[in-house]
Amino acid sequence: MTKPKVLISDKMDPNAARIFEARGCDVDVITGETPEQLIARIGDYDGLAIRSSTRVTAEILEAATNLKVIGRAGIGVDNVDIPAASSKGVVVMNTPFGNSITTAEHAIALIMALARQIPAANARTQAGEWPKNDFMGVEVTGKTLGLIGAGNIGAIVASRALGLRMKVVAYDPFLTEERAIEMGVEKVDLEALIERADFITLHTPLTDETRNILSRERLERTKKGVRIVNCARGGLIDEAALKDLLDSGHVAGAALDVFAKEPAKDSPLFGTPGFICTPHLGASTTEAQVNVALQVAEQMADYLVNGGVTNALNMPSLSAEEAPKLKPYMALAEKLGSLVGQLAHGNLTRIGIEVEGAAAQLNIKPITGAVLAGLMKRYSQSVNMVNAPFLAKERGLDVREIRREREGDYQTLVRVKVDTEQGERSVAGTLFGKTQPRLVDIFGIGIEADLTGDMLYVVNEDAPGFIGSIGSLLGKNGINIGTFHLGRREAGGEAVLLLSVDQPINQDVMKQICDTPGVKVVKALSF
Numbered sequence: 001m002t003k004p005k006v007l008i009s010d011k012m013d014p015n016a017a018r019i020f021e022a023r024g025c026d027v028d029v030i031t032g033e034t035p036e037q038l039i040a041r042i043g044d045y046d047g048l049a050i051r052s053s054t055r056v057t058a059e060i061l062e063a064a065t066n067l068k069v070i071g072r073a074g075i076g077v078d079n080v081d082i083p084a085a086s087s088k089g090v091v092v093m094n095t096p097f098g099n100s101i102t103t104a105e106h107a108i109a110l111i112m113a114l115a116r117q118i119p120a121a122n123a124r125t126q127a128g129e130w131p132k133n134d135f136m137g138v139e140v141t142g143k144t145l146g147l148i149g150a151g152n153i154g155a156i157v158a159s160r161a162l163g164l165r166m167k168v169v170a171y172d173p174f175l176t177e178e179r180a181i182e183m184g185v186e187k188v189d190l191e192a193l194i195e196r197a198d199f200i201t202l203h204t205p206l207t208d209e210t211r212n213i214l215s216r217e218r219l220e221r222t223k224k225g226v227r228i229v230n231c232a233r234g235g236l237i238d239e240a241a242l243k244d245l246l247d248s249g250h251v252a253g254a255a256l257d258v259f260a261k262e263p264a265k266d267s268p269l270f271g272t273p274g275f276i277c278t279p280h281l282g283a284s285t286t287e288a289q290v291n292v293a294l295q296v297a298e299q300m301a302d303y304l305v306n307g308g309v310t311n312a313l314n315m316p317s318l319s320a321e322e323a324p325k326l327k328p329y330m331a332l333a334e335k336l337g338s339l340v341g342q343l344a345h346g347n348l349t350r351i352g353i354e355v356e357g358a359a360a361q362l363n364i365k366p367i368t369g370a371v372l373a374g375l376m377k378r379y380s381q382s383v384n385m386v387n388a389p390f391l392a393k394e395r396g397l398d399v400r401e402i403r404r405e406r407e408g409d410y411q412t413l414v415r416v417k418v419d420t421e422q423g424e425r426s427v428a429g430t431l432f433g434k435t436q437p438r439l440v441d442i443f444g445i446g447i448e449a450d451l452t453g454d455m456l457y458v459v460n461e462d463a464p465g466f467i468g469s470i471g472s473l474l475g476k477n478g479i480n481i482g483t484f485h486l487g488r489r490e491a492g493g494e495a496v497l498l499l500s501v502d503q504p505i506n507q508d509v510m511k512q513i514c515d516t517p518g519v520k521v522v523k524a525l526s527f
């Protein structure tokens with residue numbers, strides 16, 4: 001088996017490359033390239049490991065013909081076009097906890113730096129001024145910290161701020177009263193936070209809702225003398241309004257680690273009294289960078305080598321223990337989806353995926369993804385279990401999942417049901433010996449078949465001599481039969497013949513089969 005190839009395109013702790021190699025991947029570290037250079041190179045790689053500098057755009061993804069996974073060594077994935085990655089079937093992963101403590105500590109450091117004007121005092125002292133009378137600070141003890149965003153980092157900031165004897169008020173639409181009590185913070189609405197906070201710190205992602213959350217209008221309603229810290233994402237604060245309010249003295253201090261446009265090599269805020277900044281250093285500690293590098297490499301290698309999915313933003317997680325158990329089910333599910341896709345006529349509007357017996361103990365999402373991928377192969381060659389659910393949604397396909405704990409005739413069963421113009425139709429399969437996918441039911445007719453390679457599907461009237469006539473027709477045309485499977489509703493009723501052949505069957509032979517007396521439906525299948 002060829003080794004998966006990974007490109008590390010941003011500066012990353014060297015442990016990442018070591019882990020990739022130890023886990024059986026080939027790895028190249030090529031940083032600082034232009035988008036055009038990355039576009040020219042990316043087609044060679046199965047995995048792309050990034051931090052925040054590489055922007056993974058739709059154009060880059062278009063050129064990424066082999067790419068299976070993008071791993072962000074860090075939290076924010078606003079530098080990745082996730083919808084484009086999803087529709088190309090590329091898994092996007094991040095490392096949601098590896099740098100949280102470090103980033104929270106940076107926010108606290110900036111709060112303290114603002115309270116005591118440390119950067120300006122340092123610069124002027126080192127310039128030989130000894131400006132003792134120019135730097136009257138404020139205590140943080142007893143002050144109110146307004147926390148916008150109380151997720152992982154926000155919660156750590158809150159705990160540290162409480163340790164500094166600050167009072168913490170938090171605004172986060174997803175913060176429950178119970179969690180606020182557990183964190184020791186007061187849950188408030190945004191407007192109350194704006195009016196009450198002596199310090200404000202932001203810890204939300206940048207979304208349509210959070211963009212400009214500290215707008216000019218809100219900044220103007222803050223307490224006079226407020227100090228503001230942003231270690232989350234540029235774009236959360238109106239930078240022009242912040243500059244005006246620093247100039248007017250309404251805002252006493254602001255510390256930005258992140259800017260609306262990065263790298264921020266120039267900004268109207270630079271040089272403004274009370275303004276301090278760092279170049280997106282929130283996650284930059286040795287500890288955090290080792291954490292995220294190890295974690296992203298482990299996660300990506302696990303996916304590329306074993307199919308395990310951890311911390312993916314566009315597909316359900318799949319642990320390294322689950323992955324090998326699910327693998328044969330996913331092969332079965334893909335084959336059943338593909339069978340339905342090849343046999344069903346017209347536009348499908350609804351699909352049901354039922355798992356029964358042992359299959360019901362497993363995570364159903366990957367099974368659903370595999371059924372949909374098999375089904376939609378007829379629309380697109382680049383469909384896989386990552387993008388299939390998105391494509392299904394785009395096409396308005398109603399997908400239902402049903403789990404039945406009890407066993408039926410089989411110890412484990414996956415059934416795929418679709419609504420067709422002829423009514424509801426279903427196919428089902430099981431695993432022989434826990435790993436071998438087998439079809440066991442096709443549209444209500446029991447049959448045991450391995451769905452593999454080129455196959456011929458025939459529905460016929462059950463009559464003596466029919467099987468022999470099909471066998472000799474194929475023989476006459478030089479087509480060798482590999483396996484032969486039969487099933488029927490009842491003696492003399494509707495029967496199904498499913499056989500594997502050593503080569504695709506051409507149109508001429510298909511017509512001859514079609515013209516054979518007793519044939520009702522005939523279809524060439526491929527798996």
Ligand SMILES: NC(=O)C1=CN([C@@H]2O[C@H](COP(=O)(O)OP(=O)(O)OC[C@H]3O[C@@H](n4cnc5c(N)ncnc54)[C@H](O)[C@@H]3O)[C@@H](O)[C@H]2O)C=CC1
Binds near residue numbers: 099205207
């Ligand atoms: N400066 C740096 O180097 C770093 C920055 N970050 C950034 O920090 C941010 C937060 O990270 P985590 O705490 O790990 O994320 P998280 O997902 O654990 O927490 C984010 C919180 O924001 C809340 N939120 C969402 N929409 C909101 C809204 N409209 N108003 C108020 N709250 C809202 C969510 O409910 C959630 O609790 C991310 O944007 C991340 O990119 C993370 C690491 C390093």
Ligand SMILES: O=C(O)CCC(=O)C(=O)O
Binds near residue numbers: 074076282
């Ligand atoms: O990788 C970095 O230095 C930035 C980290 C960051 O912004 C994040 O994890 O969201």
